[in-house]
Amino acid sequence: MATAAQQSTASAPDASRTFPEGFLWGFSTAAYQIEGAVAEDGRTPSIWDTYARTPGRVRNGDTGDIATDHYHRLHEDVALMAGLGVGAYRFSLAWPRVQPTGRGPASQKGLDFYRRLVDALLEKGIQPVATLYHWDLPQELEDAGGWPERATAERFAEYAALAADALGDRVKTWTTLNEPWCSAFLGYGSGVHAPGRTDPVAALRAAHHLNLAHGLAVQALRDRVADAECLVSLNIHHVRPLTGSDADADAARRIDALANRVFTGPMLRGAYPEDLLKDTAALTDWSYVHDGDLAQIHQPLDLLGVNYYTPTLVSRADGDGAHTSDGHGNSAHSPWPAADEVAFHQPPGDTTPMGWAVDPSGLYDLLRRMASDFPEVPLVITENGIASDDYADPSGQVNDPARIAYLRGHLAAVHRAVEDGADVRGYFLWSLLDNFEWAHGYSKRFGAVYVDYPTGTRIPKASARWYAEVARTGVLPGA
Ligand code: IFM
Numbered sequence: 001m002a003t004a005a006q007q008s009t010a011s012a013p014d015a016s017r018t019f020p021e022g023f024l025w026g027f028s029t030a031a032y033q034i035e036g037a038v039a040e041d042g043r044t045p046s047i048w049d050t051y052a053r054t055p056g057r058v059r060n061g062d063t064g065d066i067a068t069d070h071y072h073r074l075h076e077d078v079a080l081m082a083g084l085g086v087g088a089y090r091f092s093l094a095w096p097r098v099q100p101t102g103r104g105p106a107s108q109k110g111l112d113f114y115r116r117l118v119d120a121l122l123e124k125g126i127q128p129v130a131t132l133y134h135w136d137l138p139q140e141l142e143d144a145g146g147w148p149e150r151a152t153a154e155r156f157a158e159y160a161a162l163a164a165d166a167l168g169d170r171v172k173t174w175t176t177l178n179e180p181w182c183s184a185f186l187g188y189g190s191g192v193h194a195p196g197r198t199d200p201v202a203a204l205r206a207a208h209h210l211n212l213a214h215g216l217a218v219q220a221l222r223d224r225v226a227d228a229e230c231l232v233s234l235n236i237h238h239v240r241p242l243t244g245s246d247a248d249a250d251a252a253r254r255i256d257a258l259a260n261r262v263f264t265g266p267m268l269r270g271a272y273p274e275d276l277l278k279d280t281a282a283l284t285d286w287s288y289v290h291d292g293d294l295a296q297i298h299q300p301l302d303l304l305g306v307n308y309y310t311p312t313l314v315s316r317a318d319g320d321g322a323h324t325s326d327g328h329g330n331s332a333h334s335p336w337p338a339a340d341e342v343a344f345h346q347p348p349g350d351t352t353p354m355g356w357a358v359d360p361s362g363l364y365d366l367l368r369r370m371a372s373d374f375p376e377v378p379l380v381i382t383e384n385g386i387a388s389d390d391y392a393d394p395s396g397q398v399n400d401p402a403r404i405a406y407l408r409g410h411l412a413a414v415h416r417a418v419e420d421g422a423d424v425r426g427y428f429l430w431s432l433l434d435n436f437e438w439a440h441g442y443s444k445r446f447g448a449v450y451v452d453y454p455t456g457t458r459i460p461k462a463s464a465r466w467y468a469e470v471a472r473t474g475v476l477p478g479a
Contacts, residue, residue, distance in 0.1 A: 017415040017476045024127070024426030025471035026088030027081060027448065028383050030134035030178065032064045033435040035094060037071035041109035043097040046136035047146070047187075048438075051194030062441025068433050069456045074117050080449060080458060081432065082124035084468040089126050090382060090428045091117065092134035092178065098166075099159045102138030106162040118170050129382075129428075130167065131175040131233065132160055132217060135183055135194070142195050147183060147206035150288065157216035161224065168225035175305055175382065176217040179235040180210040181259055185335040192329035192439055200337035201284050208288055211266045215297035222299075232267060233305030233382040236260050236370065237312045238362040242345055247316035251342040254279055255314050258336055268374050270298035280338045303425065305382035306370060308410075309354075310347065311362035317343040327356055329439055353387045353444055358406055360413035367414065371422035378423040384410050385430035387437065387444035392459055398450040403463040411476045429467060433458065 032048045052063040070077055081089055095102060097110035118128045133156065141152050160176070177183070186193035189203035214232055221228045237259035241248035257276040265273045271294060277286060310327060317340070326344035328335055336342065347357035363384065370379055386406040390398050411427065418424050434447035442453060448464035451457070470476055 016478045017412065019415060019474045019476070020418065021474075023424075023474055024088050024380070025467075025474075026086050026090055026127075026129065026426065026428040027432035028090040028428040028430045029070075029432050029435065030092045030131070031094035031097070032067070032134070032136045033431070033437070034068045034070040034433055035097075036064065036066040036069045038063075038065050040071065041097070041113070042100050042107040043094060043110060044100040045139040046094065046096045047139055047142045047194035048136050050139050050142075051196055054196070057196060058439050059441040059443050062436065062443075064436045067436050068451050068453075070433070071113065073456065074113075075120055076458065077432065078117070078120040078124060078126070080460065081121075081126055084448075084460065084464055085472045086468070087125075087127060087471065088129055088426065088428070089121055089432075090129040090131065090175070092131035092136075093163055094136050095133065095159055096136060096138040099162055100138070102141040102155050102159065106166060111166045114167060115170075118167060122170060127173065128171045129173045129175065130163070130171045131178050132156075132163060133176065133183075133213070134178040135187075137195075146188070146195060146197075147209050148188060148202040149205075150209055150212070150290075153209045153213040153216060156213035157220050160217035160220040164221050164224040164228075168221070168228070172225065172227055173229045173231070174221050174225070176214040176221075176230065176232050177210060178233045178382075179307060180207065180214070180232075180263055181235055181237075184210055185258070185337075186328060189337065190328065190331040190333045190335035192331050192335075198331070198333035200334075203335070204280060204284050204286075204337055205288050207262050208286070208293070211263060211297045212293055214267060215293075215299050218299040218301070219296070229302040230299070231301055231303040231305045231380065231382075232263075233307055234260070234263055235307040235309075235383075236264075236366055238308070238366040238369075239312045239314060240347070240362075242313055242315035245316070248314065251314045251316045254339055255312065255336065255342055258339060259312070264374070266294055266297040268298070268301070268304070268377065270294050283338055301377050303380045304370060304374060304377045305380055306366065307383035307430075308363045308366055308381065309384065309386075310356035311359050313345040313347040315343045315345065317341050325355070327354075352402070352406075353389055354440075358386070358409070360409040363410050364413040364417050367417035367422040367424060368420060371417070378425050380426045380428070381414060381424065382428050383430040384427065385446050385448075387446050390434070390445045390450055390461060392450060392452065396459065398459050398461040400461045400463045403448070403461065404466050407463065407467060407470075408476065408479065411470065415476060
């Protein structure tokens with residue numbers, strides 16, 4: 001079932017497309033996925049260290065212990081980006097490196113690493129975009145209850161303040177959370193992410209405390225960094241019903257509430273959606289939402305970060321069992337509380353090694369929807385990209401035509417959304433480097449730069465050169 005956007009993207013004229021003046025081009029990474037050095041300079045374990053060391057959790061028993069060794073290669077990696085000519089770099093701070101154990105004073109050695117990184121970026125004219133939380137909760141805070149507990153949000157506000165005090169003189173653009181849906185629902189619901197709990201009520205409680213952490217952190221940043229630009233990065237699911245039936249429309253509504261509006265409601269509208277409260281009423285009374293929380297969460301944002309990879313296709317379950325993959329890993333436990341009557345289907349189209357359907361029209365539709373639902377906040381694509389089975393050929397080259405095709409299609413969709421009125425300010429490719437892809441370990445390569453893990457050698461792939469040209473000119477070439 002092709003949407004209008006699908007048809008128009010597919011039949012778009014074979015012409016080049018120019019992005020608006022000032023459109024920001026960058027790469028995205030996350031601390032645990034690239035840094036390594038997990039026990040250096042005072043860093044303490046995060047929930048991902050613990051999870052990865054638990055047998056059976058991560059493919060091949062891979063861990064982030066070394067990852068891409070970015071902790072020791074930061075200058076090489078910044079030089080790589082400078083060579084590729086991008087204007088911005090989105091990275092995350094490891095909470096247990098900045099504030100070991102998640103309480104008390106900051107670690108100066110931990111902060112020094114990020115000061116060195118930011119200084120190196122600024123020296124090359126690359127804008128730093130810092131994310132405070134990309135899933136590496138200090139293990140001690142999980143031991144004290146983790147995100148289902150309110151105290152974790154309070155600890156997060158203290159950590160945000162430490163980070164802002166130390167780096168606010170040189171970092172102006174701050175993302176509070178990356179994909180809180182994954183933290184709450186994969187971490188505490190299906191258990192396919194750290195900390196690996198499988199309790200739907202804990203997942204909903206975690207979602208609320210992540211929302212609260214976001215609101216508290218925005219306030220801490222604004223109190224300390226006068227010209228701070230604050231955003232959150234949400235993996236907004238573009239949810240499509242399988243058919244035009246009312247039952248399938250209701251399934252899509254239910255998943256949209258659990259995936260998207262559970263965050264955009266409080267953050268951008270100051271309320272949880274009524275339908276979400278009703279759908280989950282048999283599980284929870286939401287009494288962990290205290291007076292004043294919603295006002296605290298509802299902070300004005302400078303940008304809304306959108307992470308997009310693939311659409312989500314749902315129907316009302318018909319009991320034939322011909323479904324279940326929701327693209328979020330295998331678990332006997334659903335990440336979707338109170339949604340047992342929803343079936344997930346593989347969307348049409350080619351799939352990537354992650355099993356995700358390639359569909360740029362989902363990005364177009366999503367950007368148009370966000371622009372229409374939240375016209376007051378400009379958008380930025382903080383993640384988009386593809387895993388591919390890349391390898392270095394005998395001459396040392398890495399050719400990744402599937403990534404170029406994916407980027408071409410998705411950037412055309414972004415351009416079209418901009419032309420049709422969406423205020424999109426930039427695009428960050430996930431990811432700069434091949435890296436630790438969570439429960440998939442190192443088996444999935446998302447980088448524009450290939451990493452030879454045994455040696456740490458970096459090789460820019462063909463897509464890195466292609467993307468560099470788009471970033472340099474601001475023009476997406478015709479096919
Ligand atoms: O690698 C992840 C990233 O950490 C968060 N967004 C999706 C990416 C690809 O799965």
